[in-house]
Amino acid sequence: MTHVLVLYYSSYGHVRALAQAEADGARSVPGTHVDLRRVPETVPEEIRRKAGFVEDDTPLATPADLEAYDAILFGTPTLFGMMAGQMKSFLDQAGGLWARNALVGKVAGVFASTGSQHGGHEATLLSFQIPLQHFGMLIAGMPYTFTGQTTADHIIGGAPYGAGTIAGADGSRTPTETDLSGARFQGAHVARIAARLAGADRQGEAA
Template sequence: MTRILVLYYSSYGHVRALAEAEAEGARSVAGTHVDLRRVPETVPEEIRQKAGFTDDGTPVASPADLEHYDAIIFGTPTLFGMMAGQMKSFLDQAGSLWARNALVGKVAAVFASTGSQHGGHEATLLTTQVPLQHFGMLIVGMPYTYVGQTTADEIVGGAPYGAGTIAGADGLRSPTEKDLAGARFQGKHVARIAVRLAGANLHEEAA
C-alpha cells in the first residue's frame, strides 16, 4: 500500500475541511492508505478560547512520523502572508529527518486558507513549498486540469501551486464546493503520482 499523510493546522475549521477533502480524494485511488493528522497547537488554551478557535479531535502527528509515508500533503492557514507558526514550528523540528535525507524523493503538496484573495494566498502556497524542497521532496501542485480554479464567476481559492479557500476577513466564509472539489482533485492527483512512484521503486528493487 502507498501511504499518504494529510497533515494540517487549522484554527477555525477552514483548513480542516480542506484536509478532509484532500484525504477523500487520496483515498479514491486504489492501493493507498491515507491518514489524517494535525500538527500540535502552540497557542495557550486561554487564548484559544478567547479567539474562538475550533476544537479538533484529529490525532496529532510528530515529525518522526513523516518518514513512514510515501506522500505528505500539508495544509496551513495564512498568517501575515506565510504559513502558520504552528506548521513552521513542526517543520523546524524535523531537522533529524533532513540530516538523514529521510524525506528525499517523497511526494509533497500544499493547500491553504487565506482571509482575502490578496492576503498572501499564493505566497503561502509557494513559501510553504520552500522547506519541503530543502527536505528533497517532490512538489505536486494543482494543475489546470482542475478547471474550477479558472472561474471568474465567484471568489475561488487555490492556484496551480495548490488547493485553497478564501475565508473572508471575519472568517465566516466556509470553503465552497469548488474549493472542496479542488482539494479532492489535488488529493487524488498526489495519490496517483505517489502510487506510480512507489510501483516504479518496487520494480527497481525486484530487478
C-alpha cells in the same frame, strides 16, 4: 499499498475542511492508505477560547511520523503572508529527518486558507514549498486539469501551486464546493503520483 499523510493546522476549521477533502481525494485512488493528522497547537488554551478557535479531536502527528509515508499533503492558514507558526515549528523539528535524507523523493503538496483574495494566498503556497525542497521532496500542485480554478463566477481559493479557500476577513466564509473539489482533486493527484513512484521503486528493487 501507497501511504499518504494529510497533515494540517487549523484555527477556525477552514483548513480542516480542506484537509478532509484532500484525504477523501487520496482515498479515491485504489491501493491508497490515508492518515489525517494535525500538528500540535502552540497557542495557550485561554487565548484559543477568547479567539473562538474551534475544537479539533484529530490525532496529533510528530515529525518522526513523516518518514513512514510515500506522500504528504500539508495544510495551513495564511498568517501575514506565510504559513502558520505552528506548522513552521513542526517542520523546524524535523532536522533529524533532513540529516538522514529521510524525506528525499517523497511527494508533497500544499493547500491553504486565506482571509482575503490578496492576503498572501499564493505567497503562502509558494513559500511553503521552500523547506519541502530542502527536505528533497517532490512538489505536486493543482494543475489546470482541475478546471474549477479558472472560473470567474464566484470567489475561489487555490492556484496551480495548491488547493485553497478564502475565509473572509471575519472567517465566516466556508469553503465552496469548488474549493473542496480542488482539494479532492489535489489529494487524488498526489496519491496517483506517489503510487507511480512507489511502483517504479519496487520494479527497480525486483530487477
